[in-house]
Amino acid sequence: MISNLVSRIRASVAQALPAGDGAVVLAVSGGADSMCLADAALAMHGDTPAFVIAHLNHQLRGAESDGDAQFVQAFAAQRGVPCEVGNVDGVALAASRKVSIEVAARDARYAFLAEVATKHGATRVALAHHADDQAETVLLRLLRGTGPAGLRGMQPTSPMHNAPQLIAVRPLLRITRSEIEQYCRACKLDWRHDTSNDALHHTRNRVRHELLPLLAQYNPNIRATLTRLADTLASDYEIVESATREMFDRIAIEENHTVKVDRKAWRALGAGLQRAMLREAVRRLKGDVTQLSYAAIEEAREVLNSDAGAGEIALMTDVRIDVRWRAFSIYILDF
Amino acid sequence: MISNLVSRIRASVAQALPAGDGAVVLAVSGGADSMCLADAALAMHGDTPAFVIAHLNHQLRGAESDGDAQFVQAFAAQRGVPCEVGNVDGVALAASRKVSIEVAARDARYAFLAEVATKHGATRVALAHHADDQAETVLLRLLRGTGPAGLRGMQPTSPMHNAPQLIAVRPLLRITRSEIEQYCRACKLDWRHDTSNDALHHTRNRVRHELLPLLAQYNPNIRATLTRLADTLASDYEIVESATREMFDRIAIEENHTVKVDRKAWRALGAGLQRAMLREAVRRLKGDVTQLSYAAIEEAREVLNSDAGAGEIALMTDVRIDVRWRAFSIYILDF
Numbered sequence: 184m185i186s187n188l189v190s191r192i193r194a195s196v197a198q199a200l201p202a203g204d205g206a207v208v209l210a211v212s213g214g215a216d217s218m219c220l221a222d223a224a225l226a227m228h229g230d231t232p233a234f235v236i237a238h239l240n241h242q243l244r245g246a247e248s249d250g251d252a253q254f255v256q257a258f259a260a261q262r263g264v265p266c267e268v269g270n271v272d273g274v275a276l277a278a279s280r281k282v283s284i285e286v287a288a289r290d291a292r293y294a295f296l297a298e299v300a301t302k303h304g305a306t307r308v309a310l311a312h313h314a315d316d317q318a319e320t321v322l323l324r325l326l327r328g329t330g331p332a333g334l335r336g337m338q339p340t341s342p343m344h345n346a347p348q349l350i351a352v353r354p355l356l357r358i359t360r361s362e363i364e365q366y367c368r369a370c371k372l373d374w375r376h377d378t379s380n381d382a383l384h385h386t387r388n389r390v391r392h393e394l395l396p397l398l399a400q401y402n403p404n405i406r407a408t409l410t411r412l413a414d415t416l417a418s419d420y421e422i423v424e425s426a427t428r429e430m431f432d433r434i435a436i437e438e439n440h441t442v443k444v445d446r447k448a449w450r451a452l453g454a455g456l457q458r459a460m461l462r463e464a465v466r467r468l469k470g471d472v473t474q475l476s477y478a479a480i481e482e483a484r485e486v487l488n489s490d491a492g493a494g495e496i497a498l499m500t501d502v503r504i505d506v507r508w509r510a511f512s513i514y515i516l517d518f
Numbered sequence: 519m520i521s522n523l524v525s526r527i528r529a530s531v532a533q534a535l536p537a538g539d540g541a542v543v544l545a546v547s548g549g550a551d552s553m554c555l556a557d558a559a560l561a562m563h564g565d566t567p568a569f570v571i572a573h574l575n576h577q578l579r580g581a582e583s584d585g586d587a588q589f590v591q592a593f594a595a596q597r598g599v600p601c602e603v604g605n606v607d608g609v610a611l612a613a614s615r616k617v618s619i620e621v622a623a624r625d626a627r628y629a630f631l632a633e634v635a636t637k638h639g640a641t642r643v644a645l646a647h648h649a650d651d652q653a654e655t656v657l658l659r660l661l662r663g664t665g666p667a668g669l670r671g672m673q674p675t676s677p678m679h680n681a682p683q684l685i686a687v688r689p690l691l692r693i694t695r696s697e698i699e700q701y702c703r704a705c706k707l708d709w710r711h712d713t714s715n716d717a718l719h720h721t722r723n724r725v726r727h728e729l730l731p732l733l734a735q736y737n738p739n740i741r742a743t744l745t746r747l748a749d750t751l752a753s754d755y756e757i758v759e760s761a762t763r764e765m766f767d768r769i770a771i772e773e774n775h776t777v778k779v780d781r782k783a784w785r786a787l788g789a790g791l792q793r794a795m796l797r798e799a800v801r802r803l804k805g806d807v808t809q810l811s812y813a814a815i816e817e818a819r820e821v822l823n824s825d826a827g828a829g830e831i832a833l834m835t836d837v838r839i840d841v842r843w844r845a846f847s848i849y850i851l852d853f
């Protein structure tokens with residue numbers, strides 16, 4: 184049973200980290216999840232990528248934090264893998280940047296991972312986020328009011344937000360925390376208290392310790408339910424994306440920082456594709472749509488679907504729609 | 519401000535209930551929501567459908583229940599609208615059918631509404647479900663683990679589950695309970711304690727009184743967040759549905775109670791369309807997909823995506839997939 188679990192986790196990690204281009208940075212805090220990730224990665228056979236272990240000491244827990252760093256270094260040495268350890272004063276950093284400790288620690292960690300990747304010619308950074316993290320992320324985003332795109336949760340691979348030329352890979356996204364601990368015990372892997380939890384966001388902490396236990400009274404499998412929801416939304420989203428791109432090519436043109444849309448053709452679409460087309464236009468013009476509000480889309484749709492002949496709509500502070508009878512043009516104010 | 523609200527609600531109701539074919543049954547418990555619905559419907563001008571008010575006395579609260587029925591009858595008489603009042607013994611019905619009181623009451627109510635519709639040649643039944651109900655429904659379905667289709671919540675129009683030839687219309691789905699009470703006060707409409715809440719499902723009650731208040735600590739607008747999620751999922755779902763139908767026509771054929779799919783073409787699809795195609799096949803063969811599990815779809819996908827040459831997959835207890843190299847056929851065992 185347990186050895187099945189070990190092979191399953193190792194297979195997931197191997198599949199997520201094919202030899203491919205360049206080395207892979209393994210982000211290792213020393214907690215059970217990242218020890219499992221590192222062990223499974225280093226157990227790969229045949230044509231594997233080169234690995235380098237990276238550990239950032241946030242110095243949030245004094246001697247214990249130093250102990251974590253030494254623990255990770257010893258593990259890397261024993262496995263014969265290069266290891267980079269960085270140091271930041273998490274508290275001082277938070278104070279000087281005027282942000283919370285969790286934000287300062289996370290930003291410093293991602294900056295450090297990108298640095299290590301550059302130094303070692305790595306193109307990918309493997310992160311130990313697991314299914315329990317995913318369930319919390321989905322729930323947090325649900326509470327915050329993100330749409331279907333956000334409810335897909337963390338993706339198995341995604342560009343790193345602070346260094347988009349690097350790919351973040353999350354091979355453990357479908358493995359639960361309890362399976363990870365079983366793995367560590369079965370493989371006689373030691374682990375340290377996970378320091379990244381020290382700087383856990385207050386809300387995530389409440390979600391983990393208050394909300395999820397309450398939801399489990401309604402549905403004992405709530406974590407699995409939430410990760411499955413993320414999965415199905417991700418696969419539906421993929422369909423929506425490709426239908427949107429297809430429609431975009433059919434009824435819109437992008438040129439000179441402007442997206443021009445055939446208004447009559449757009450009006451014939453259902454609400455779903457109408458919304459998706461406006462989002463897609465903003466995505467092409469600005470690169471991301473996180474600041475585009477649902478309410479603004481709905482207001483724009485109301486005007487565009489009405490008989491209003493000519494006018495201007497503010498879709499975002501710096502994005503306007505020039506409305507005409509036959510077409511409307513979406514453009515950025517800067518240009 | 520309030521009179522804006524009154525016109526907005528009346529406009530929603532008028533838009534949801536165009537003159538169209540046949541009369542409209544207004545389901546009126548006597549609570550604020552159904553009184554608002556009835557008043558707004560009866561305030562319609564011009565070319566309106568004929569209305570008939572229907573009230574079922576579940577006899578769950580003795581004299582008070584009788585009072586509700588008299589209240590609704592008096593309202594109908596005052597407005598000059600035909601009114602049908604039915605009587606059932608909710609407790610006895612639950613005991614004889616061996617179901618909970620809430621299930622017995624709900625089933626009896628829907629059966630009665632269908633009866634009234636038939637008697638009066640009505641094709642539509644207007645129900646007073648509002649935005650707060652919708653938020654609870656979305657949350658309940660989320661907890662239960664329904665996929666994106668279920669998370670769309672209640673639809674503005676849908677076939678009645680017990681009488682699919684009738685359309686259930688929900689004109690108040692975007693109006694909150696508090697707006698409905700404002701409407702009633704502004705229009706000097708009296709209302710009774712909502713008897714349908716007496717037979718409220720235990721879990722819905724807990725969601726309303728325990729879970730939603732807790733979630734509101736994380737996000738004060740949690741109800742609006744949930745109803746907006748339902749809206750966006752509904753519009754994305756519409757895109758998924760139409761992309762699925764299009765792909766179905768391209769790579770599948772339905773004949774003799776069998777859906778035959780070009781396996782190579784299916785394998786070239788993303789996970790989203792692969793899942794959607796299997797669901798669509800079952801929907802065409804069986805009429806609904808509520809019993810089709812996510813796990814069964816994933817197991818079938820694994821086999822169909824593998825190099826397995828020939829074999830059989832049980833997709834449901836009565837649905838099989840006959841797997842061949844070039845194609846696979848989905849069929850119902852009965853046939």
